[in-house]
Amino acid sequence: MKILVVYWSKTGFVKKYAEWLGEELEADIISGKEVTKDKLKEYDAYIFGGSLYAVGINGTDFIKDNIKQLEAKKTAVFATGASPAKKEIIEEVKNKNFSSEEQKYFKFFYLRGGFDYSKLGFKDKVLMSIMKWKLNSKKKKGEEMTEEEKGMLASFDNPVDFTDKENIKKIVSYFKKGS
Numbered sequence: 496m497k498i499l500v501v502y503w504s505k506t507g508f509v510k511k512y513a514e515w516l517g518e519e520l521e522a523d524i525i526s527g528k529e530v531t532k533d534k535l536k537e538y539d540a541y542i543f544g545g546s547l548y549a550v551g552i553n554g555t556d557f558i559k560d561n562i563k564q565l566e567a568k569k570t571a572v573f574a575t576g577a578s579p580a581k582k583e584i585i586e587e588v589k590n591k592n593f594s595s596e597e598q599k600y601f602k603f604f605y606l607r608g609g610f611d612y613s614k615l616g617f618k619d620k621v622l623m624s625i626m627k628w629k630l631n632s633k634k635k636k637g638e639e640m641t642e643e644e645k646g647m648l649a650s651f652d653n654p655v656d657f658t659d660k661e662n663i664k665k666i667v668s669y670f671k672k673g674s
């Protein structure tokens with residue numbers, strides 16, 4: 496089975512998972528910026544991975560445009576965000592990005608990434624600075640903060656990396672064992 500891993504990554508976390516998957520499954524990997532419909536035709540199975548930006552998954556337009564044509568082929572989609580891999584977060588991400596009809600064409604996974612402010616582009620830095628400002632003013636007012644918000648605030652100064660090769664096991668076994 497010839498597998499292609501297509502990834503959309505801004506600061507490297509999704510790319511790292513794509514590379515691990517490529518090694519483990521002996522699959523080819525390609526950036527979402529370079530992939531074409533013709534390229535997809537060369538393969539029998541696909542893994543599409545994108546990072547989360549305000550709950551939207553990078554690369555969904557391309558995935559949605561192509562999944563129906565790939566109907567008979569084994570396909571997995573994974574999202575990578577800074578949030579912990581909690582069931583309700585994963586369901587929210589899946590359902591906000593794909594209709595129930597679209598979800599029939601692939602199996603969905605969530606692989607936790609990390610956060611590296613220093614590697615963000617200008618636009619994302621501005622967005623995140625607004626978030627940082629909001630979190631800091633919450634802190635100053637003594638309002639209660641969730642563990643996630645505290646973690647987010649701390650990660651502006653020190654990058655956090657929750658990537659773990661163990662996380663890809665579910666996807667690997669889906670392709671190797673079919674479950």
Ligand SMILES: Cc1cc2nc3c(=O)[nH]c(=O)nc-3n(C[C@H](O)[C@H](O)[C@H](O)COP(=O)(O)O)c2cc1C
Nearest residue numbers: 504505506507508509546549550576577578608609
């Ligand atoms: C503007 C912005 C919005 C984000 N929104 C989310 C989000 O909704 N959920 C989440 O889990 N992570 C969110 N993140 C964190 C990224 O998804 C996370 O850093 C991811 O690992 C980045 O992967 P990449 O480097 O492959 O693009 C956001 C980051 C930025 C800069």
